[in-house]
Amino acid sequence: MTKARLLRLSVVLVSIFMILLIIVYWDNVGTAHFYLHTSFSRPHSPGAIPGITAGEDWEALPDVDEFLAKLLSPSLKQNSSVPQKTEQLLVQGSNKPVVNNLEENVRGYDWSTHNNRNILDQEKLQVERQRTLREFCANSSLTFPTKERSFDDIPNYELNHLIVDDRHGIIYCYVPKVACTNWKRVMIVLSESLLDQGVPYRNPLDIPREHVHNTSTHLTFNKFWRRYGKFSRHLMKIKLKKYTKFLFVRDPFVRLISAFRSKFELENEDFYQRFAIPMLKLYSNHTNIPTSVSEAFGAGLKVSFSDFIQYLLDPRTEKMAPFNEHWRQIYRLCHPCQIDYDFIGKLETLDEDAAYLLQLLKVDRLLRFPPSYRNRTASSWEDNWFAKIPLAWRQQLYKLYEADFVLFGYPKPENLLKD
Numbered sequence: 001m002t003k004a005r006l007l008r009l010s011v012v013l014v015s016i017f018m019i020l021l022i023i024v025y026w027d028n029v030g031t032a033h034f035y036l037h038t039s040f041s042r043p044h045s046p047g048a049i050p051g052i053t054a055g056e057d058w059e060a061l062p063d064v065d066e067f068l069a070k071l072l073s074p075s076l077k078q079n080s081s082v083p084q085k086t087e088q089l090l091v092q093g094s095n096k097p098v099v100n101n102l103e104e105n106v107r108g109y110d111w112s113t114h115n116n117r118n119i120l121d122q123e124k125l126q127v128e129r130q131r132t133l134r135e136f137c138a139n140s141s142l143t144f145p146t147k148e149r150s151f152d153d154i155p156n157y158e159l160n161h162l163i164v165d166d167r168h169g170i171i172y173c174y175v176p177k178v179a180c181t182n183w184k185r186v187m188i189v190l191s192e193s194l195l196d197q198g199v200p201y202r203n204p205l206d207i208p209r210e211h212v213h214n215t216s217t218h219l220t221f222n223k224f225w226r227r228y229g230k231f232s233r234h235l236m237k238i239k240l241k242k243y244t245k246f247l248f249v250r251d252p253f254v255r256l257i258s259a260f261r262s263k264f265e266l267e268n269e270d271f272y273q274r275f276a277i278p279m280l281k282l283y284s285n286h287t288n289i290p291t292s293v294s295e296a297f298g299a300g301l302k303v304s305f306s307d308f309i310q311y312l313l314d315p316r317t318e319k320m321a322p323f324n325e326h327w328r329q330i331y332r333l334c335h336p337c338q339i340d341y342d343f344i345g346k347l348e349t350l351d352e353d354a355a356y357l358l359q360l361l362k363v364d365r366l367l368r369f370p371p372s373y374r375n376r377t378a379s380s381w382e383d384n385w386f387a388k389i390p391l392a393w394r395q396q397l398y399k400l401y402e403a404d405f406v407l408f409g410y411p412k413p414e415n416l417l418k419d
Contacts, residue, residue, distance in 0.1 A: 122352065122353070122356040125349075126343060126344065128409075129344040129346075129408070129409060130341070130344060132407070132408070132409045133336055133341070133344065133407050133408065133409075136406050136407050137336065137337035137407070142403065142406055142407075144331065144402070144403040145332075146331070146332065146335075147331075147337055147403075149338065150338065151236075151237070151240075151335070151338040151339065152233060154335055154338060156221070156222045156224075156225050156232075157222055158222075158332070158335070159220065159221035159222045159236075159335075160215075160220050160221070160222040161173050161174050161175070161220070161325070161333045161334060162220055162221040162222075162334075162339075163184070163187050163218045163219065163220055164191075164218075164219045164220065164221065164239060164243070165187055165190050165191040165219075166191070166219070167190060167191055167192065168190050168191075168361065168363060169242065169243040169244060170187070170190065170243055170244050170245075170246070170361060171239060171240070171243045171244070171245045171246075172187055172245075172246055172247065173245070173246075173247040173333065173334035173339075173341075174247075174333075175247060175248060175249060175250070175255075175330050175333055175334065176259070176325050176326040177250065177255045177258045177259050177262070177326055178248045178249060178250045178255065178347050179248055179347055179350055179354075179372075180248075181209065181212055181213070182204060182369065182370040183248065183369075184212045184213070184217075184218065185201075185204035185205065185207045185212055185370065186204050186358075186367065186369060186370075187218065188201060188204070188207055188211075188212070188217060188218075189201050189202060189203075189204050189207075189366070189367055190363060190366070190367075191218075191219070193217055193218060193219065194207065194211060194217050202367070203367070204367060204369075204370050205370050221236055224236060240339060240340075244342050244343065244360075244361060245339060245340070245341045245342050245343070246341060246342060246343035246344070246345065246357060247330075247334050247336075247341055247343075247344060247345070248344075248345040248346065248347060248350070248353070249330055249344065249345070249346055249347070249404070249408045250346065250347040250348070251347075251348070251405075251410050252329075252330075252401040252404040252405055252410065253382055253386070253397075253401070253413060253416070254377055254381070254382065255327075256308075256312075256327055256397075256401075257305075257377050257381060257382070257385050258377040259326040259327050260305055260308050261377060262326075263275070263326060264276060264302065264303045264308065265302070267293045267294060267297055268293065269292065269293045272292070272293035272296065273293075274324075275303075275311070275324070276293070276296070276302075276303045277289055278311075279303045279307045279308065279310075279311050280301070280303060280307065282310075282311070282314070283306070283307040283310045283311065284303075284304070284307055286301070289301070305385060305388075305389070306388060306389060309389055309393055309397060310393075312327065312397065312400065313393060313396050313397060313400070329400075329401055329403060329404050330404045330407075330408070331403045331404060331407060336407055337407075343357055343360070344408065345357060346408070350372060351369075351372060354369035355369065382413065382416060383415065383416070386416050391417075391418075391419060394416050394417055395417055398412070398413070398416075398417055
């Protein structure tokens, strides 16, 4: 009799515990529109890039992950009845953007169709890029900080560049100065994370730039701990296993030139206060420095490219704070040796790569990737920009960004590293 009562009591307690767990889940997760997407799975047919094959169910997962997947399954059932607006063809908005941002106004957009460009063998290109990355991640001859750590060793604050779209099962690691503004716009459209008068944006170029770079607009991995507590790392691993992960990269030296142009050659009050004033004091021997960027530009006082390189090479710089994201190394932003990316795009082949990726993601009927800028910083500019930089500095700078060159298959700029 006592055993029967104990058994019934145990059943009641377990039931109460599960009910409380479900209540906590719906309170923290259900309201966040958290969908575990099941369209993408690792098994793939010949000719398909891993991680981009659709139509499979979840694979067998570790016990904890399987438990979490089952726990979250009610959200799939409930949300299956909700009309998926992004599954309809998105009506394109205006053909050209309304440009009201200084940087975009200076650059302009390239609306040419690029019909004459050669079609790259994208599948082979992706295989080659991924093979290069994996080989050098495994190669002990290439060493750089954080290379040997595991995904679990990465602090949450270093995962803030991984944007998640649960609606389509996509994870994008954004790299500043590598078309990230427009890729963020694409992610906003796909995830429907931003509304315009109660309606999700459908044309990426309709999204104002100030909203694109607002961190509250995107769901990123570093926010998982606040939402999901101790389950956050398990959920990240489930998504990394099941979702399609991509990033876009760029020649490291060209990316530095682009960062310098946009942040120090145009009037930017924030970057002037945080970076330009210290650079002018430390490397240009200026004492009476204007208090605002408009005053400085009016007086013809600007940070030089040489000042910027000295700042990057100065060991005191990162003792005060990590590199700003616009010139931080890509391996520090996206952790390519800890995360197995399914697609590696390059700015040098942006139009072809973007079109191919959207097709593989099966969202090419929903939107187009916005056009390139007309006067984008080009690799042919390197010689001129580095002409007045001492050889020793150039060599030190290469060592600082060597991992990005090697991991992503960019040739060593020998012409800049020799007399």
